[in-house]
Protein backbone atom coordinates (compact mmCIF):
# COMPACT_ATOMS: atom_id res chain seq x y z
CA UNK A 289 0.00 0.00 0.00
CA UNK A 290 3.05 2.25 0.22
CA UNK A 291 3.23 2.85 -3.52
CA UNK A 292 -0.41 3.92 -3.48
CA UNK A 293 0.22 6.35 -0.66
CA UNK A 294 3.19 7.78 -2.53
CA UNK A 295 1.20 7.95 -5.75
CA UNK A 296 -1.71 9.78 -4.10
CA UNK A 297 0.51 12.34 -2.38
CA UNK A 298 -0.37 15.78 -3.69
CA UNK A 299 -3.40 14.42 -5.49
CA UNK A 300 -6.94 15.35 -4.70
CA UNK A 301 -8.59 11.99 -3.93
CA UNK A 302 -12.29 11.30 -3.52
CA UNK A 303 -14.96 13.76 -2.39
CA UNK A 304 -18.75 13.96 -2.32
CA UNK A 305 -18.98 15.18 -5.91
CA UNK A 306 -16.91 12.23 -7.14
CA UNK A 307 -19.14 9.82 -5.24
CA UNK A 308 -22.26 11.31 -6.80
CA UNK A 309 -20.73 11.14 -10.30
CA UNK A 310 -19.77 7.52 -9.56
CA UNK A 311 -23.39 6.73 -8.62
CA UNK A 312 -24.51 8.46 -11.83
CA UNK A 313 -21.99 6.34 -13.73
CA UNK A 314 -23.42 3.10 -12.29
CA UNK A 315 -26.94 4.27 -13.09
CA UNK A 316 -25.99 5.18 -16.68
CA UNK A 317 -24.16 1.92 -17.29
CA UNK A 318 -27.12 -0.12 -15.99
CA UNK A 319 -29.38 1.88 -18.33
CA UNK A 320 -26.92 1.29 -21.18
CA UNK A 321 -27.17 -2.50 -20.57
CA UNK A 322 -30.97 -2.46 -20.34
CA UNK A 323 -31.48 -0.40 -23.49
CA UNK A 324 -28.34 -1.65 -25.23
CA UNK A 325 -27.51 1.95 -26.03
CA UNK A 326 -24.04 2.99 -27.26
CA UNK A 327 -24.56 6.67 -26.44
CA UNK A 328 -25.30 5.83 -22.79
CA UNK A 329 -22.21 3.61 -22.78
CA UNK A 330 -20.07 6.53 -23.92
CA UNK A 331 -21.72 8.87 -21.38
CA UNK A 332 -20.92 6.37 -18.65
CA UNK A 333 -17.28 6.20 -19.69
CA UNK A 334 -17.13 10.00 -19.71
CA UNK A 335 -18.61 10.11 -16.17
CA UNK A 336 -16.09 7.53 -14.97
CA UNK A 337 -13.32 9.48 -16.69
CA UNK A 338 -14.34 12.62 -14.79
CA UNK A 339 -14.21 10.71 -11.47
CA UNK A 340 -10.73 9.30 -12.22
CA UNK A 341 -9.50 12.67 -13.47
CA UNK A 342 -10.74 14.46 -10.34
CA UNK A 343 -9.28 11.85 -7.96
CA UNK A 344 -5.80 11.98 -9.47
CA UNK A 345 -5.85 15.71 -10.14
CA UNK A 346 -3.03 17.73 -8.61
CA UNK A 347 -5.02 20.97 -8.87
CA UNK A 348 -6.45 20.51 -5.40
CA UNK A 349 -7.90 24.00 -4.97
CA UNK A 350 -9.84 23.78 -8.26
CA UNK A 351 -11.28 20.36 -7.33
CA UNK A 352 -12.08 21.64 -3.83
CA UNK A 353 -13.96 24.59 -5.30
CA UNK A 354 -15.95 22.31 -7.61
CA UNK A 355 -16.95 20.20 -4.64
CA UNK A 356 -17.91 23.27 -2.58
CA UNK A 357 -20.09 24.57 -5.43
CA UNK A 358 -21.69 21.16 -5.73
CA UNK A 359 -22.36 20.95 -1.97
CA UNK A 360 -23.93 24.42 -1.94
CA UNK A 361 -26.24 23.45 -4.80
CA UNK A 362 -26.98 20.09 -3.17
CA UNK A 363 -27.84 21.69 0.18
CA UNK A 364 -30.07 24.31 -1.41
CA UNK A 365 -31.99 21.57 -3.27
CA UNK A 366 -32.21 19.56 -0.05
CA UNK A 367 -33.58 22.59 1.79
CA UNK A 368 -36.21 23.23 -0.92
CA UNK A 369 -37.31 19.59 -0.90
CA UNK A 370 -37.55 19.60 2.92
CA UNK A 371 -39.61 22.83 2.79
CA UNK A 372 -42.01 21.21 0.30
CA UNK A 373 -42.35 18.12 2.51
CA UNK A 374 -42.96 20.30 5.56
CA UNK A 375 -45.65 22.25 3.71
CA UNK A 376 -47.45 19.06 2.70
CA UNK A 377 -47.30 17.85 6.31
CA UNK A 378 -48.65 21.22 7.48
CA UNK A 379 -51.48 21.37 4.93
CA UNK A 380 -54.10 20.30 7.47
CA UNK A 381 -53.18 22.82 10.17
CA UNK A 382 -51.57 25.75 8.38
CA UNK A 383 -52.04 27.98 5.39
CA UNK A 384 -49.18 29.57 3.50
CA UNK A 385 -49.15 33.07 2.10
CA UNK A 386 -46.54 35.08 0.32
CA UNK A 387 -46.01 38.62 1.55
CA UNK A 388 -47.39 40.98 -1.11
CA UNK A 389 -44.45 43.30 -0.57
CA UNK A 390 -41.27 41.24 -0.06
CA UNK A 391 -42.40 37.71 -1.13
CA UNK A 392 -41.48 36.29 2.28
CA UNK A 393 -43.40 33.03 2.87
CA UNK A 394 -45.75 33.31 5.86
CA UNK A 395 -47.39 30.44 7.70
CA UNK A 396 -50.65 30.99 9.54
CA UNK A 397 -52.88 28.55 11.44
CA UNK A 398 -56.03 27.44 9.63
CA UNK A 399 -59.62 28.00 10.72
CA UNK A 400 -59.24 31.32 12.56
CA UNK A 401 -61.47 33.28 10.15
CA UNK A 402 -60.29 36.57 8.71
CA UNK A 403 -56.99 37.57 10.28
CA UNK A 404 -54.49 40.32 9.77
CA UNK A 405 -51.03 39.04 9.06
CA UNK A 406 -48.01 41.20 9.71
CA UNK A 407 -44.94 40.24 7.72
CA UNK A 408 -42.07 39.72 10.18
CA UNK A 409 -39.57 40.87 7.57
CA UNK A 410 -41.03 44.13 6.19
CA UNK A 411 -43.98 44.73 8.59
CA UNK A 412 -46.54 44.85 5.76
CA UNK A 413 -50.03 44.05 7.07
CA UNK A 414 -52.38 41.89 5.00
CA UNK A 415 -55.93 40.76 5.71
CA UNK A 416 -56.37 37.12 4.75
CA UNK A 417 -58.79 34.28 5.36
CA UNK A 418 -57.13 31.54 7.40
Ligand SMILES: [Zn+2]
Pocket residue numbers: 387388389390391392407408409410411412
Ligand atom coordinates in the same frame (compact mmCIF):
# COMPACT_ATOMS: atom_id res chain seq x y z
ZN1 LIG B 1 -42.87 41.26 3.73
